[in-house]
Structure formats: structure tokens, C-alpha cells
Amino acid sequence: MTATASSTLVRVADTDAHEGPVVLGDSLFFTSVRRGTRVAIRRLDLATGRVETLLEDANVANGMALGDDGRLLVCEQGTLSAPATISRRDPATGERETLLDSIGGAPLNSPNDIAVGTDGAIWFTDPSYGHLQGFRPAPQLPDAAYRLDPATGEIAAVPWEFDKPNGIALAPDGSTLYVSDNGAPHHLVAFDVMAGGATNGRVLAVGTPEHPDGLEVDGDGRIYASAAHGIQIFGPRGERLGDVDLPGAVNFAFDPQGRLYVTTDTAVWAVHLKGHEDAHTEADR
Numbered sequence: 001m002t003a004t005a006s007s008t009l010v011r012v013a014d015t016d017a018h019e020g021p022v023v024l025g026d027s028l029f030f031t032s033v034r035r036g037t038r039v040a041i042r043r044l045d046l047a048t049g050r051v052e053t054l055l056e057d058a059n060v061a062n063g064m065a066l067g068d069d070g071r072l073l074v075c076e077q078g079t080l081s082a083p084a085t086i087s088r089r090d091p092a093t094g095e096r097e098t099l100l101d102s103i104g105g106a107p108l109n110s111p112n113d114i115a116v117g118t119d120g121a122i123w124f125t126d127p128s129y130g131h132l133q134g135f136r137p138a139p140q141l142p143d144a145a146y147r148l149d150p151a152t153g154e155i156a157a158v159p160w161e162f163d164k165p166n167g168i169a170l171a172p173d174g175s176t177l178y179v180s181d182n183g184a185p186h187h188l189v190a191f192d193v194m195a196g197g198a199t200n201g202r203v204l205a206v207g208t209p210e211h212p213d214g215l216e217v218d219g220d221g222r223i224y225a226s227a228a229h230g231i232q233i234f235g236p237r238g239e240r241l242g243d244v245d246l247p248g249a250v251n252f253a254f255d256p257q258g259r260l261y262v263t264t265d266t267a268v269w270a271v272h273l274k275g276h277e278d279a280h281t282e283a284d285r
Contacts, residue, residue, distance in 0.1 A: 009272075019031045019113075020064030029044075030042055126146065145179050175192065180213060189201055229247055
């Protein structure tokens with residue numbers, strides 16, 4: 001039975017939810033659809049469905065993750081005049097701390113998505129979409145994915161020739177890194193995580209054109225990847241397990257009860273996957 005046949009979809013809120021979903025308590029934080037160079041960080045109250053704005057202008061923020069200290073880790077894509085950064089944001093006040101804005105003296109391109117390892121390391125993708133879409137200068141760095149040690153500031157590139165690295169996620173035990181390359185070709189790539197970086201890159205699965213984008217992993221190691229028709233579900237070895245039909249799906253986040261919240265640019269949906277009620281991600285620690 002496919003996941004489509006054994007899942008229930010509920011439209012939680014009509015709102016311009018684009019990227020970066022993070023579940024924190026009874027809240028879902030997300031970034032809005034870009035309007036020019038304006039992107040907001042918003043909070044959805046999962047109990048009431050009410051949407052509030054934490055920051056009206058968050059430096060073209062895109063992907064987000066929950067840091068070990070309870071703050072939001074944010075991929076700020078930047079503008080022609082403001083640098084692209086990896087930052088920390090207080091989920092209550094929006095107060096900001098910059099963690100990284102350059103590598104070897106070269107500015108970041110336009111960080112897209114971010115994940116946190118079991119050791120606290122920060123993994124993120126840095127494609128050049130900002131330049132291609134006209135709101136960032138020409139890139140000085142290759143399109144790549146990186147590991148950042150927030151304690152030491154040490155940074156290491158993930159060894160792979162990406163076209164447009166986008167989504168990023170980790171296995172529940174932190175032993176495997178997954179990166180979606182939605183350029184040409186559109187691959188889901190896996191790596192073994194080692195001390196200080198990643199190794200043994202291999203293509204795990206093939207997505208649909210311009211996908212996969214968002215990635216998520218549940219507590220049993222199943223991988224959820226956005227696709228043209230919604231969400232593809234893969235096993236840890238890349239075997240296709242099923243699909244969720246939800247066109248427009250961009251990115252997703254689990255809550256501790258195993259509900260999958262999905263941003264689709266026009267709404268937030270909750271997907272109840274039967275048989276996956278106890279599933280959760282490493283980000284729900």
C-alpha cells in the first residue's frame with residue numbers, strides 16, 4: 001500500500017508558507033514566500049491556527065532548523081547589499097546572532113537549507129540561486145554543502161560536485177547525511193558522516209524534474225523528499241516506499257507525535273501517516 005492510500009491530509013492554515021518549517025512546542029515556524037527581497041519569519045499556533053509574524057524582513061531567509069540551545073538556525077540568503085549568513089534567531093524576540101557569512105574570505109552564495117547533527121554540528125547547502133534569481137551578486141564560491149562546527153568555527157565542504165544543492169537532512173543516529181540536488185541531474189545523494197565531515201558520497205535515488213527540494217527523515221530512517229506531485233518516501237537504501245499526493249509541497253517537519261507539517265507556498269498542511277504515528281526526526285530532541 002502506498003503512503004498516498006494510507007495517509008490523511010488536513011489543511012491547517014491558509015498562509016504564504018514557503019520554507020524552513022520548524023516545530024517548537026505548540027508552534028510551527030516558517031519563512032514566507034519571497035516578495036522582491038522581503039521574506040518574513042512567521043509562527044503558526046498549531047492549537048488555534050493563528051499566524052503571527054516574528055520578523056517582517058529576515059534578510060531573504062529560507063531554510064531553518066532548531067538549534068541545540070532552542071534558537072532557530074536560519075539560512076539568510078542576503079541581497080545585493082546585505083551579506084548572506086547562517087544566523088541564530090531567538091524564537092520569541094527575533095534577536096539575531098551571525099554564525100557565518102563567508103568561507104576563506106569569499107561571501108556565501110545564498111544558503112538554502114540547514115540541519116543539525118547529533119554532535120551539534122551544523123550542515124547547510126549554499127547554491128547560487130540568489131544570483132540566478134537576481135537578488136545576489138555573482139558567486140565567488142561553488143554551489144556546495146558544508147559542515148560548520150559552531151564551537152570552533154571550523155568549516156568543511158561536503159565532497160561532491162553538486163549542481164544545485166538544496167534540501168539537507170540527517171539520519172536519526174547522525175550517521176548518514178542526505179542532500180537533494182535539484183539541478184541537473186536531480187538526485188538524492190547520501191554520505192557517511194565521520195568526525196569533522198562526510199565521505200563516501202553516492203546517489204541514493206532520482207527525483208522528479210526540479211526536485212527533490214525539501215528533505216526530512218523520520219525516526220525509523222524513512223526519507224521524505226519533495227517531488228512534482230507532492231512527497232516521495234524512500235527507505236534508507238533508496239528503495240521507494242510510497243508517495244503523498246500534495247502538489248506544491250516544498251518542505252516539511254515532523255512533530256513528536258509523527259504528524260508531518262508541509263509548506264506549499266499557499267498553505268500549511270498536516271499529513272497523518274498511518275503506521276508512522278511514533279515517527280519523529282532528530283530535530284525533535
